[in-house]
Structure formats: structure tokens, C-alpha cells
Amino acid sequence: MKICVLGAGALGCAIGGVLTEAGHEVWLVNRGRAHVDAMRAQGLTLREAGVDRVVKVHASTDCGEIAAASGAMDLVIVLVKSFHTREAIAAARPIVGAHTTVLSLQNGLGHEDILAEAVGRDKVLAGKTYTGGVMLGPGHIIAGTQGKETHIGELDGSLSERVVRIAEAFNGAGLITEVSRNIMGTMWDKLLVNVATGALSAVTRLPYGELYQVPEVEACAIAAVAEAMAVAKAGGIALSVTDPRQPWVKAAEGLPQEFKASMLQSLEKGSATEIDYVNGSVVRWGERHGVATPINQTLVACVKGVERALPR
Structure with a gap:
């Protein structure tokens, strides 16, 4: 091929x-x-x-x-x-x-x-x-x-x-x-993994080995995923995920401790992230379906602030 x-x-x-x-x-x-x-x-x-x-x-x-x-x-x-x-x-x-x-x-x-x-x-x-x-x-x-x-x-x-x-x-x-055969559900399943780690890795600047050692980070990640799951449910998306902790665990499976989320890699290169297409998607879908997303809104704001501080 x-x-x-x-x-x-x-x-x-x-x-x-x-x-x-x-x-x-x-x-x-x-x-x-x-x-x-x-x-x-x-x-x-x-x-x-x-x-x-x-x-x-x-x-x-x-x-x-x-x-x-x-x-x-x-x-x-x-x-x-x-x-x-x-x-x-x-x-x-x-x-x-x-x-x-x-x-x-x-x-x-x-x-x-x-x-x-x-x-x-x-x-x-x-x-x-x-x-x-x-x-x-x-x-x-x-x-x-x-x-x-x-x-x-x-x-x-x-x-x-x-x-x-x-x-x-x-x-x-x-x-x-x-x-x-349920590609939208599949895409949301993956989105939940990105929601769990992407923004938090970008804001903290931590690779996975250190990111997963901070209990407060884990709690925030799981709460952000729970918001996203509520949004998906309101939008009629059939998820395979049933527990908001699952995407947090799945994100790091099989990856080395020095692994860095793509959002963090972007920031380290001095470029913008995909925050608008990850946590930002959750916020937009939440607005569309009447579901509050304060945690994801906060993560979007934090990453946007970090992006603003990048050398121009």
C-alpha cells in the first residue's frame, strides 16, 4: 500500500x-x-x-x-x-x-x-x-x-x-x-483520554511519570473527564467508558515515564496547542446541550494564558 x-x-x-x-x-x-x-x-x-x-x-x-x-x-x-x-x-x-x-x-x-x-x-x-x-x-x-x-x-x-x-x-x-461501527463514540472515547492529561500536562509542564504522582492533578483530571462524559450523554453519544477514572488510567498505559502529552510538546516548541479541539470541544458541546463545564473552561483558560506568554 x-x-x-x-x-x-x-x-x-x-x-x-x-x-x-x-x-x-x-x-x-x-x-x-x-x-x-x-x-x-x-x-x-x-x-x-x-x-x-x-x-x-x-x-x-x-x-x-x-x-x-x-x-x-x-x-x-x-x-x-x-x-x-x-x-x-x-x-x-x-x-x-x-x-x-x-x-x-x-x-x-x-x-x-x-x-x-x-x-x-x-x-x-x-x-x-x-x-x-x-x-x-x-x-x-x-x-x-x-x-x-x-x-x-x-x-x-x-x-x-x-x-x-x-x-x-x-x-x-x-x-x-x-x-x-460507532465512530463518533470512538472519537469521544479518545477525546476523554486527551481531556484527562493534555491540558494538565501543558499547564504543569510535567511528563507522565511526574504528572501521575500528584493526587490533586489526578482529581482534577477525573473531574474534567466526568464533565465531558455528561456532555457526551446529553449529546446522544454512545460511550464505551463508564468510569471517569478509566481515561486517566488508559492515557499512561504502556508509555515511558518521560512521555509528554502532545500539548506540552507543542508548548516546549513554542507553538500553539490543540486546546480548542480537545477541552474546548467539551465546552462548546456543553453550551450546545445545556451542560455546565467549569473545569474544562478553566483548563482552556489556563492553557490559553500559557500560550499567550510564549515568545513571539
């Missing part, structure tokens, strides 16, 4: 790296020239369980270059930051052909509609992944893929041949992948 990972940062490289090892033709697209140059020159270095291995990968900053080299892709995995979705899929037009499938594995809610506007709803799949990654330097990441689940599905809940084929390719690469 010809696959392009659009937004190949730490997570995208983790997924793209193991798909490459499984024998697929994978192109990793990132706007950062240093990262792309390092992967071209030395390969992608994946660190798992403290051990590094190098994977020879295709990397580029330009989808036009990929189209010239390999034509349209079978699958485009979208992993850019939420606020870059529209411009990223527009730039990817050269590799989107008649039979290309576009799969969002981004954090938060709402990306599928943006992608559907750009390429047509019939081409779009939704998904969520619990895999993770941390950027150590250009071309060098910590990969958190082992034992972590990925869920993908058709927007209409159908069981199509293409979604089954993609799930089989992922599973063949060691990415534990299931096809969901």
Missing part, C-alpha cells in the same frame, strides 16, 4: 516507521526542513524500551514532490495539528487521486468535516489512536506504539472493504487496530 503521513511529527513518524518496516511504501511529510533532511540522510531513528533502531524512510516537505516520484497515494493519514488541517489537505491535493482514502487520526473533534469539504465525504475515514511519540531531535523519536490501540471507521458506520483492508495493514505492522 502507498501511504502518506501528512504531519509526520513524533506520532506520525512512530506510525509511519512501523508501517515502513511492514513493507509499505510510506512517505513522511513534515514542514520542518531539519527533520526531513535528517530522515533523508540518516533514516528515522525509533526508540522503544530505551533501544534505538533506524528505519530507512521516504521523507519530504512537499506533496508535489511525492506525486512526481510516486503518483497518487492509496491512503493519506492526517496527523497535522488541528488548526493546520485545511491548509495541509489543500497542499496534499497532488497525491489525492480517484481511489485515495483520507484518514484523520488527529486529536479532538471536527477534522472530518474540514477534510470532507476538501476531498469529498466519500473519501474520508475517521479514527483515533492511543499510540504516542516524543520528538528527541530531528529524525529521532520515542515511539509508543506497542500495546496501544487504534480505531478507524466509516463516517456512516458501515463495514466497508477499504476500512477492513486498512485495519489489516495496520495490524500487520503491529498497530493494534479495530474497525468501529
